[in-house]
Amino acid sequence: MRAVVLVGGFGTRLRPLTNSVPKPLLPVGHVPIIERLIANLVRGGVTDVTLAIGFKPEPFLAAFPDGRCAGATLTYAVEPEPLDTAGAIRFAAIHTGIDSTFVVANGDVLTDLDIAALVAFHRSRKAEVTMHLTPVQDPSAFGVVDRDENGLVSRFIEKPPPGAAPSNLINAGTYVFERSVIDRIPDGRKVSVEREIFPAVVADRGLWALPTQDYWIDAGQPDLYLQANLDVISRRRAAPNWADGVAPDAVLGDDVMLTDSVVARGAVVGDGASVARSVLLDGAFVGAGATVSNSVVMGRIGAGALVTNCVLGADAVIEDGESRCDERIPAPST
């Protein structure tokens, strides 16, 4: 089975991390987001993945030089300009000759969803589109559906006002599409699958939805990117996604205190430093005696510095003894 994965967004919410690494290539538990996502597709029967890219493919080509990722064959569809979600799916499907039922996934989403079960549901309902649903506390920032007991969707509402959503089950960003959906997408302009295409498929009684309780997170904002990392080291996810916090070749000084943290291969932590509930990415340097908590770090933290609730990109420099709390990541509720 083939899949199109959308990776053409700008990743603005994860800046400055995404100034140097495209969002899908940022690691979660030492493995790029896109590789974890594709591994789950492969477990569900996907063999060929087209990455729908809005701009430069070079970092992806460098990351997967043999054209394979997690057991799938990779192809690239590079849009002449970002075409938005439906425009990107259309471009990718036509560009790579997709001619039968295929999976579509939003490149930010990490889930343990059983893709084969979603495809089986799709076939059993003879759906044109099947959407995976997941429960959230506040659905107002997402797409929400009204559906009957068999899963037929009668209404798709993108970002309902608070309190107006018919349920707390949201569009979880993984779909099965029939090839016919492509013919619904106008050519030559930006088109949103959520705003234009799903409502049209609903009107023709072709959209079905399957809720599941599987692990699901949208890793596209700093607190959730941090959480996605913590979830693989705490083994909240299914077993294929477990990881150790510290990469075997990370450089740790003496008497380092590490709690609930991920330390990448290319990170260095000085003597007596303390790191809690944080992700130290490739290139991060934490000076001796520094304290880092609830943060994601690519840059350099001086000796004795105090860094809390921060997102520090590759260019960031925190001076020796400096305190920094940029509130990019909310303090965890106790």
Ligand code: GTP
């Ligand atoms: P932010 O800038 O932080 O909002 O992130 P984003 O640019 O990734 O946007 P968003 O999370 O809303 O996008 C949802 C998914 O669609 C992501 O996987 C994006 O990579 C993808 N996407 C959004 N717009 C485009 C586009 O024009 N082309 C392609 N190929 N993918 C897109």
